[in-house]
Amino acid sequence: MTREISDTPPLESTPPAAKSPSKVAAGIPAILSTMKHGFSKAGVISSVSTLSRVNRFGGFDCPGCAWPDPDDHRTIAEFCENGAKAVADEATSKRITQEFWKNYTVSELSRQGDQWLNDQGRLIEPVILEAGSSNYQSISWHEAFDVIAQELVELDNPNEAIFYTSGRTSNEAAFLWQLLARAFGTNNLPDCSNMCHESSGFALNDSIGIGKGTVKLEDFNHADLILVVGQNPGTNHPRMLTALRDARKNGASVVSINPLIETGMKRFKHPQNPLEMLGTGSTIADEHLQIRINGDFALFRAVNHLLVADGSFDSDFIEEHANGFTEFRQELESIDWNEICGITGLSQDQISNLSKTIASAESVIICWAMGITQHHNSVQTIQEMVNTLLLGGHIGRPGAGVCPVRGHSNVQGDRTVGINHHCSESFASGLHASTGIEPPRATGYDAVLAAQAMLEGEAKVFLSMGGNFLSAMSDTKAISQALQNCKLTVSVSTKLNRSHLVTGSRALILPCLGRTEIDWTNSGNQFVTVENSMGVVHSSQGRNQPASSQLLSEPAIIAGIASAIERKRSMSSINWQHLAEDYDKIRSLIEQTIPGFDDYNSRVRERQGFYLPNGPRDSLKFNTDSGRANFRSHNLSHIQRDEDEFVMMTIRSHDQYNTTVYSPNDRYRGVSGGRRVVLINPEDMAKLSLSSGDSIDLNSRFNGVKRESNEWYVVEYDIPKGNIATYFPEANELIPLDSTAYGSNTPTSKSVLVSVTKTQA
Numbered sequence: 225m226t227r228e229i230s231d232t233p234p235l236e237s238t239p240p241a242a243k244s245p246s247k248v249a250a251g252i253p254a255i256l257s258t259m260k261h262g263f264s265k266a267g268v269i270s271s272v273s274t275l276s277r278v279n280r281f282g283g284f285d286c287p288g289c290a291w292p293d294p295d296d297h298r299t300i301a302e303f304c305e306n307g308a309k310a311v312a313d314e315a316t317s318k319r320i321t322q323e324f325w326k327n328y329t330v331s332e333l334s335r336q337g338d339q340w341l342n343d344q345g346r347l348i349e350p351v352i353l354e355a356g357s358s359n360y361q362s363i364s365w366h367e368a369f370d371v372i373a374q375e376l377v378e379l380d381n382p383n384e385a386i387f388y389t390s391g392r393t394s395n396e397a398a399f400l401w402q403l404l405a406r407a408f409g410t411n412n413l414p415d416c417s418n419m420c421h422e423s424s425g426f427a428l429n430d431s432i433g434i435g436k437g438t439v440k441l442e443d444f445n446h447a448d449l450i451l452v453v454g455q456n457p458g459t460n461h462p463r464m465l466t467a468l469r470d471a472r473k474n475g476a477s478v479v480s481i482n483p484l485i486e487t488g489m490k491r492f493k494h495p496q497n498p499l500e501m502l503g504t505g506s507t508i509a510d511e512h513l514q515i516r517i518n519g520d521f522a523l524f525r526a527v528n529h530l531l532v533a534d535g536s537f538d539s540d541f542i543e544e545h546a547n548g549f550t551e552f553r554q555e556l557e558s559i560d561w562n563e564i565c566g567i568t569g570l571s572q573d574q575i576s577n578l579s580k581t582i583a584s585a586e587s588v589i590i591c592w593a594m595g596i597t598q599h600h601n602s603v604q605t606i607q608e609m610v611n612t613l614l615l616g617g618h619i620g621r622p623g624a625g626v627c628p629v630r631g632h633s634n635v636q637g638d639r640t641v642g643i644n645h646h647c648s649e650s651f652a653s654g655l656h657a658s659t660g661i662e663p664p665r666a667t668g669y670d671a672v673l674a675a676q677a678m679l680e681g682e683a684k685v686f687l688s689m690g691g692n693f694l695s696a697m698s699d700t701k702a703i704s705q706a707l708q709n710c711k712l713t714v715s716v717s718t719k720l721n722r723s724h725l726v727t728g729s730r731a732l733i734l735p736c737l738g739r740t741e742i743d744w745t746n747s748g749n750q751f752v753t754v755e756n757s758m759g760v761v762h763s764s765q766g767r768n769q770p771a772s773s774q775l776l777s778e779p780a781i782i783a784g785i786a787s788a789i790e791r792k793r794s795m796s797s798i799n800w801q802h803l804a805e806d807y808d809k810i811r812s813l814i815e816q817t818i819p820g821f822d823d824y825n826s827r828v829r830e831r832q833g834f835y836l837p838n839g840p841r842d843s844l845k846f847n848t849d850s851g852r853a854n855f856r857s858h859n860l861s862h863i864q865r866d867e868d869e870f871v872m873m874t875i876r877s878h879d880q881y882n883t884t885v886y887s888p889n890d891r892y893r894g895v896s897g898g899r900r901v902v903l904i905n906p907e908d909m910a911k912l913s914l915s916s917g918d919s920i921d922l923n924s925r926f927n928g929v930k931r932e933s934n935e936w937y938v939v940e941y942d943i944p945k946g947n948i949a950t951y952f953p954e955a956n957e958l959i960p961l962d963s964t965a966y967g968s969n970t971p972t973s974k975s976v977l978v979s980v981t982k983t984q985a
């Protein structure tokens with residue numbers, strides 16, 4: 225039987241309200257919003273005591289984002305409005321009870337909006353949706369593990385199973401998760417970074433021999449120039465605003481490169497600084513370059529051309545540490561300013577000013593996020609930005625370097641401890657030595673390949689450690705079909721989401737402890753460890769009572785599944801239960817498997833944790849094919865649209881955490897009461913005879929396939945002509961599954977070609 229389910233959020237019957245975007249970020253409205261979310265969800269006492277432990281030494285790591293805390297001190301509260309929302313959302317006092325599952329069929333639930341689903345509260349007991357059944361019903365943990373094990377051992381081949389990970393998972397759980405997948409016999413370990421910073425990892429590995437950033441937080445205080453490219457820190461990494469404000473006080477210039485003039489990059493009032501709260505706040509960006517979507521490769525190409533033409537490059541650094549300069553220089557020789565200005569929408573003066581600012585800066589940091597990583601040419605763009613830094617020798621010295629700003633709070637750590645569809649020879653031999661298993665070597669599925677395999681019937685069991693694969697991935701209709709093709713889909717989750725409703729013929733929801741909660745085992749109170757965006761590994765320990773006594777920790781759930789498999793078919797000599805009871809034992813295995821974790825258990829007990837080694841940052845060592853940093857030269861490319869098409873980017877509002885929607889408002893951008901919004905330039909509106917609040921339909925066309933999404937509302941906005949913006953995940957049904965970045969295979973969520981028509985009444 226196929227269930228009647230809705231794989232996309234419902235339409236909205238009225239247009240949202242729209243006013244001018246805010247001029248200043250944080251300040252009083254942020255405090256009010258923090259209090260509203262904290263108090264309404266978790267209750268006054270609970271929210272005050274929970275929030276006071278965010279990012280404190282001995283507290284828990286904020287699940288909001290991967291921005292680091294200062295190494296040596298913690299101010300009264302190292303959290304922000306949006307971190308507080310993420311914490312309050314997990315610490316909610318609402319619970320999804322057995323009654324709930326009896327009251328609502330899966331099909332009814334699927335017609336609810338994403339905010340409603342999340343607002344139902346914490347998942348507190350394992351439930352199963354049997355084939356042909358319309359409702360989830362209770363199941364014991366033991367039986368749930370047995371169902372999974374049975375489906376897994378019945379597969380013809382281990383590669384028919386997929387083990388997805390979302391980036392909140394701790395190092396300990398992530399290590400066990402990949403160990404389970406590999407002991408079972410597959411490298412099918414797609415994860416959220418395939419949709420996120422994969423392009424950064426791919427480009428940086430090739431350019432500088434490490435797939436991570438090369439700066440510490442401290443470097444922000446020594447920088448002369450910080451470029452913030454394709455990133456909206458005011459909403460997605462609010463604590464970064466403090467670092468940018470302090471950097472400016474220390475003399476740095478900050479330039480924002482973004483199609484939108486985001487409020488967080490204008491002015492900022494620190495919510496914990498009374499003087500700032502009263503005043504007008506601090507300026508964040510000295511300059512805004514309002515670039516066209518996907519213009520960044522062309523911008524940095526032109527900047528590099530000017531730097532080289534003016535002789536503004538560090539020949540000593542290049543000679544000593546870099547490779548490929550001669551070829552790169554040739555590539556830069558001819559440049560067509562008409563083309564560059566056309567692609568970027570910037571003037572030659574603006575670009576040459578940027579180049580002069582870079583040339584005169586002693587030390588430059590380039591930060592970026594999703595505005596750079598989710599295009600066809602993301603890898604090339606990132607490598608062009610690295611070329612800029614290499615020209616000035618801005619790697620491996622104070623105040624300078626690459627800074628891909630990670631999203632999920634432990635997405636970087638998950639990768640470090642082995643969540644990766646590639647299994648390098650060194651990782652495989654480390655894992656073999658520490659655990660005795662023989663990991664498969666063949667490359668597994670990333671997120672896009674996983675979806676394609678399910679669509680083609682080549683994968684049949686989809687297990688997900690956190691996350692919301694259906695709504696996070698591109699091409700919602702295709703993902704919906706893919707998941708429904710499976711025999712079994714399993715989600716280890718804290719909150720209800722749409723992936724629980726669009727399922728294989730059977731489905732399980734396994735509720736787990738969250739970051740904020742006490743994790744007691746037979747060996748006592750456990751803590752976990754995480755790695756932030758700057759390579760610091762530190763501990764995180766929840767102090768709240770668990771939402772229910774039925775919850776298991778992520779490691780316990782993995783051990784439960786693994787032990788159930790071992791009962792049916794031996795796959796290793798690992799004592800999974802021992803590992804799940806004492807996380808020191810998991811950390812010892814990580815230490816034995818992966819370089820850089822020496823004395824893991826003792827070093828991570830030190831207050832501020834420890835830095836993982838970073839060759840380029842620490843000692844200008846580049847683990848590349850050439851043993852040097854590589855200039856990479858690619859042919860200039862950009863997304864080309866027809867006259868009647870738009871380039872669409874899909875972005876986050878101020879009140880969502882990825883696929884979790886907290887409210888239909890986007891305070892800084894002035895939009896409230898709706899999310900089916902298209903931000904569009906007034907001249908484009910005039911051309912199409914559109915007025916604010918009009919309903920429009922969007923169509924995307926790719927490789928001969930048309931995708932449509934109807935009933936969006938027009939919001940006039942200061943955005944370059946020919947560009948529009950919509951929110952994720954509502955717009956994901958327009959992003960083609962096979963439209964991905966070269967090299968990293970990341971869905972092109974910021975480069976979607978769409979046409980716009982008025983909705984027919």
Ligand SMILES: Nc1nc2c(c(=O)[nH]1)N[C@H]1C(S)=C(S)[C@@H](COP(=O)(O)OP(=O)(O)OC[C@H]3O[C@@H](n4cnc5c(=O)[nH]c(N)nc54)[C@H](O)[C@@H]3O)O[C@H]1N2
Nearest residue numbers: 306454455456460481517518593594595631632876881882
């Ligand atoms: N509150 C909150 N915090 C979060 C998240 C959340 O959803 N909510 N998500 C977390 C995660 S997983 C991640 S990855 C990060 C995401 O953090 P961001 O990358 O800041 O998130 P997006 O909203 O995708 O914003 C992309 C920005 O890039 C700009 N942009 C789009 N296309 C281009 C382009 O072609 N060129 C340039 N120069 N700019 C462009 C957009 O205008 C927007 O300002 O945040 C993390 N933190």
Ligand SMILES: Nc1nc2c(c(=O)[nH]1)N[C@H]1C(S)=C(S)[C@@H](COP(=O)(O)OP(=O)(O)OC[C@H]3O[C@@H](n4cnc5c(=O)[nH]c(N)nc54)[C@H](O)[C@@H]3O)O[C@H]1N2
Nearest residue numbers: 390420690691692696716717718719721874882883952973
């Ligand atoms: N169009 C478009 N699509 C995008 C993006 C975009 O910019 N545009 N961004 C992409 C990016 S950067 C990312 S990272 C992905 C995000 O993709 P995912 O990581 O898959 O999605 P999330 O919305 O973060 O997952 C939310 C769910 O995680 C579960 N959860 C929360 N905390 C925990 C926990 O501690 N443990 C467990 N086990 N579960 C937990 C909850 O059940 C919640 O419903 O989306 C991508 N999709």
Ligand SMILES: [Mo]
Nearest residue numbers: 420421631632
């Ligand atoms: Mo992300």
